[in-house]
Amino acid sequence: MESIDLAEQLKAAERGAAAPYVDYPPTPWWYAPSVGAWVAAMIGTFTWWRENAGLFVGSLAALIAVETLFIVWMRRRHGALPMPGKGTPPAEIAGVWRGYAAALPVIALLVALAWWFAGVPAAAGAAFVLVTVGLAVYERRYADAAAQTRARLQ
Numbered sequence: 001m002e003s004i005d006l007a008e009q010l011k012a013a014e015r016g017a018a019a020p021y022v023d024y025p026p027t028p029w030w031y032a033p034s035v036g037a038w039v040a041a042m043i044g045t046f047t048w049w050r051e052n053a054g055l056f057v058g059s060l061a062a063l064i065a066v067e068t069l070f071i072v073w074m075r076r077r078h079g080a081l082p083m084p085g086k087g088t089p090p091a092e093i094a095g096v097w098r099g100y101a102a103a104l105p106v107i108a109l110l111v112a113l114a115w116w117f118a119g120v121p122a123a124a125g126a127a128f129v130l131v132t133v134g135l136a137v138y139e140r141r142y143a144d145a146a147a148q149t150r151a152r153l154q
Contacts, residue, residue: 015153018090022146024078027139034070036132038063040124043111047120092145092152100138107134 045059089097107130115123 011153014090017088018149018153020087021089021093022149026143032132032135032139035135036128036130038066038070039131040128043115043127044120044124090145090149090152092148093142096138096141096145099141103134103138107131 041059042063045056045063048055048059088094107127110130111123111127114126
């Protein structure tokens with residue numbers, strides 16, 4: 001009888017620890033394209049870095065302000081906002097985070113190659129597509145992993 005109570009208590013503790021990773025609303029449909037556009041705009045600002053310092057610095061400042069507002073909004077919306085590399089997620093989600101971490105340098109390399117061979121506009125376009133698709137895939141995989149975690153902890 002006591003072992004059943006202990007097992008149930010352990011499961012309840014695991015559910016509590018997993019809650020910040022699985023109990024929050026999904027991101028809106030526009031999230032991935034917005035982040036892709038932001039990254040493309042950030043890369044696009046480098047068009048001006050040698051030609052007009054004012055435009056370059058102004059663009060960077062505006063994009064950083066947009067990012068700050070977006071992060072504040074996401075934290076308010078989600079409450080606890082789990083970030084890859086922070087905390088100890090459930091095993092299902094940890095695998096998704098490892099995939100995210102592995103994809104980042106690949107995307108950065110592809111964007112850098114586009115920049116090297118075709119210039120800033122091509123790099124911005126490549127970044128938009130790769131980041132948008134990459135985030136959409138990540139969001140889908142994360143949602144699946146969160147559902148698996150919830151099912152396991154029921």
